[in-house]
Amino acid sequence: MTLGELIENCLYLAEEIAGKEETAEKEATAEKKAAAGMEAAAGMEAAAGMEAAVGKEADGIARFRGFVQSAFPVSAFREPPLRKDAARIFHIFLLEIAGERDREWGEFAGLRDVYDCRICANAIAQVCLRGILQPAAPGVFAGDRILSGAEAEEALQRLGRFLAAS
């Protein structure tokens, strides 16, 4: 999987989640209002709430796109990502699209190579904390290693599961 494909997969996941949230929100609002005998108002308020949510989601997606587009040279999009680059992509996804906030690094502050990449250090710790990527070996993240296709698929699934759970 190339870096560009990894980003597209992240965006696909974002759209999928946004779609699910949109449907869930619409249904919940409609049910609530209908129960109160306010079908018409329910329809309107659900639509307004949905627009706001979609707007917020779209902003996050735009910021995510903006970040990844300015962070990597064009040529990098055609290559498989390094693990540290994947960490940066997942981290910005978590912040901009999933609305997550950074947490204390915990045990991942002890990764021997976490500071090898000053721009990715926090991203590595944050994605490891959430189980999206994992150290390549005990105590070593191996950020300079290429993220294999299988690792990328697994990470996307883990990201999806993390989002569903949160």
Place this chain on the structure above:
Amino acid sequence: MKTLKPEKITKDTCFDSFGKGQPLYGKQKGHLPAMGWNSWNAFGSSNTEALTKAMADRIIALGLDKLGYRYMVLDDGCYKPERVDGKLANEEEKFPSGFRALADYLHERGLLFGMYNDVGTNLCAGAAVGTCGHEEVDARSYIDWDVDFLKVDNCYYPFDNATFSRPGNARYVYAPIIRSIRIGAGKKTSAKEGKLTGKVAKRGRDGSVSGLGTFDGTGPKYSPLGVRSSELIFTVTSTKEQETTLTVEYATGKREGVGAWLQAAVNGSLVQDGFLPETAGEDAFANSDPIRIFLKKGTNVIRLMNHRRQENTLQSYARLLKYLRKYAPEKDILYSACEWGKTQPQNWGAKVCDSWRILNDITFRVGRDGDPGHGDWVSGYTNAVTSQYNKAVIMDSFAGLEKGWNDPDMLMVGMGGLNHHQTKTHFAMWCMMNAPLMLGLDLRRVERDDALYRIIANEALIGINQDPLGIQAKRLYCSLCETRPDTAYVRETDRVDILVKPLKDGRFAVSFINLSGKKQEGGYGISAGRIKKVFGEKVSLSGRYEVLDVWTGKTKQVKGEDFTASSLKPYENITRIYTPV
């Protein structure tokens, strides 16, 4: 694509010239530490034109510009990821009006405009717009954009194993393993017979020598003081003046400690400065081609070494400076080297820069709009107030108006993770150490006279930092190291330090700093005699002083020859200015 290679060194950029310290290309000196705001700690790569303008407006609304905070610096994340027609270009989503328009906005308000780049091929956040090989065109862009300050990073550097560079780039900055030398057709002289300088080099069991290069100072492990590089030196006696050859038995590598680039000097003249052919491995020794040398009658000194870690980086910073000076000789652009202490810039920075970072970053958890980011007080690596302080506090001998300033990175005042005393002490430390004062917080979170404001707008502390004498404080007492407190590299933080800083008109500042989380009682002090011994005529010791406590703002008259603090709360500093009366 052209192949990048290190430039030939000159008499002004070679290692042997470092001690002389003359600025290159007429670089202006005499600047006090820079003050302003930098986008990195506040917003990381997500800074925008709108946020920068908002920060500028807050600087003015809070009156911080009147206190000296004038440089508004865009850090990484502001450029398009590729050059446009060979030139740097603004990232249009984030900076839609372009950099010149932003510079104008700032200048119209009496502020100054700072930008960021990198001596490598890419910026640290990834954009492929580093200045390496583009120095001339980039200098013209910066001048067109009316830039007043440049911070230049060191990622993706092609001639060293810097961050994001290939680890194998170490071959540029370390000599091969040396086993022996031979002069002319004479016998081999084993490396065992050579003298080693510095502490980087190591001898193998067979006497061969590796580690001929310069300590990597990015991390906090090593002291910045003393000889930071190693040479292997042979003394050769010649019965006559003669032209002959030097042959070196060597084995190359591509890792920290073992490289392939050899420098050799005979009686101070460089006779070799380049790669030797690669060997099959670090244990597969080969003989170099004979190098032509001249020996004088009597004793000759042959040095085998590699100072390219420092020389390459100096030359890269110098190249951008050259073109800035060429195209705007009248413009005084502050130049901030951000190579993280990797190449021991305290040795060469004065030639080209106004300040030099001394370590890797002070935080790796920078903020973003709505998140203040996170800073730590203590860490095993560089990302803490005390990690930066511990190194900077013993580097006063490198700092000065005609040199430049040690830069322990941007302020973390206002970030999460530091309590009130830690934040105050962080600011006081930076002021005492003549560090650049670059705010790194979202200034919309600051109101006049709130707790953060009272720290960053403390006029007495800013006055200490900006004192016209430009003398970095010296540590005269350290509770963990009482014999050489000014030079001992102490990383344990369960301690109290006392710093003394001469100020204009014979005044001086004394700061009592409790780095620990414990209340420190029993009294800490420094005598007038000790201050006099260290600073001589730079301070006036009259026995009667008007004393200003910089945090309470209260003054009182005192008599005596001792300067003491009876107790210090956890992480507290007591900082006073003594004016002789």
